[in-house]
Amino acid sequence: MAGYLARRLLQAALILLGVSFITFFLLYVLPADPVRQIAGRSATAQTVENIRSQLGLDQPFIVQYWRYLTGLLQGDMGRSYLQRSEVADLIAARLPATLLLMAAAIACELVFGLTMGVLAALRRGTPIDTGLMLTSFVAVSAPQFVVGLLLLYVFAVQLGWFPIGGYGTMAHVVLPAVTLGILGSGWYARMMRSSMIDVLRQDYIRTARAKGLARRRIILGHALPNAILPIVAMIGIDIGIFMGGIVVVESVFGWPGIGQLSWQAIQRVDIPIIMGVTLVSACAIVLGNLLADLVTPFIDPRIRIR
């Protein structure tokens, strides 16, 4: 177990190294010039060159990357080109909002997804099942920005139940969290349905039925807990999927998280922030996957870690 963990952590570190290299390289070779953004349109060639050498952007690629990497290992993510602060501080200030949004989205997708999946499994082969599965397909096919705008239009503009955007109270969290969670709820509904169908076929369910247990007790007490377990491991993987979605959802709702931070940085070619956010996201994805793999054997002892 300890050996496995050490190997996985080493692997994770190598993946993050690779991600940092590729992102740095892409941002280096791509035609957008950050110095032009900093200096502004009216800057003289001299000013532009001064800024370039100040930031070390006149150095060869490998020198720049090495400087970034050694800084990173000392906990220094660099300074934003356009905002006068450290990237680490900018991200730290935005992270709580994003984590809150993700936590609410996970709650939301579990509630919707698991309920739909269980109902569909129990009514298997009926029009209810077909309807729920069609709904789950709609959920995974809906573009997040359209869902966000639709929820905004109906519940904020027309009904006035929720604020139109921004951050602060619990009411602000609801619409962005539902928007972010809808995609996942579709996947959970489908997984939960097949997991539940599998469990209902097991011998112990037949035994429970044979000994005269009420249907309600069988489903709530025996089938449901066993069917949910394999689903729990998927939450880790969700974090990675959210990392893309937050860029869109946060910009639709004006949610002050790292998604919005990265979108603003991309538009202004603020490379240190883009690097920082990409690395934080990659970290989250790698750890989420690791978590999913680590949790699985605890849930199902038949699966052994090798």
Place this chain on the structure above:
Amino acid sequence: MTDAALPEVAPKGVWARLARKKLALLGLALIALTVAGAVFAPILTPYSPDTQHFDGLTLEGAPLPPGGAFPLGTDLLGRDLLTRLLYGARTSLVIGIAANGLALLIGTLVGVTAGYFRGWTGSILMRFTDLMTAFPALLLAICLAAIFQPSLWIVVLVIAMVNWVQTARVLYTETTSLAEREFIAATRALGAGHGRILFLHILPHLVPTIIVWGTLGISTTVLLEATLSFLGIGVQPPIPSWGNIIFENQTYFQSAPWLVFIPGAAILMLALSFNLVGDALRDVLDPTERGRT
């Protein structure tokens, strides 16, 4: 727990089995509708997608609501929304098919090569694939699209670059298990070269998987294109795309919601239809899944 009566004997052909799935038929119908709309756009609408109609705006300069001469209303420049949607279907389908085709090609190449040759080549290719999964796909696509000068083909390229990973992983697993089977060893013993084994003996077995992932992938591609265009870094106006129609008109979203929700429904419909068909194809084509649920 009331299982349906005895399972019926499944019909033999792929089409016949597909035809028994209601959701798949719905999906096929929606795809046919979109393709027809895209192909026959010039016949279906009397207008051009770029004409800014003189009578296409109210006296105050606001877009017209659906009805009258413009069945779905007009956009912020007084262009007919239905016409732009029909021509926009061309963009969505072209990008969906081209980007997904390219992603499928890269994914197959990487997955099959890594799965068949294993060793160093396979190791390096699969570690690279692992690396790609650690990238937040949408963030990477947004980064690339924002930094390049956006054009239709750049969008295709960007989408393909982030979408090949899953196909590669699935095909890698399948190829490794195929490569260890007796009939491959036998073929090799008969003196067949790598090329012959790969193209005549391995690839044909992968076709069902490729078809399934190819169909599901179009849905992902359509959504990604719409998202990039919505952010203003995908397909650029005046070429209509469902995503950029929403991007252009979102300032009117409170007073003219149809300009956002009609194209939004079109995106949903197209993505949904490929998901429905792809999922049904998986049931029909995948031998390991056949007969389950």
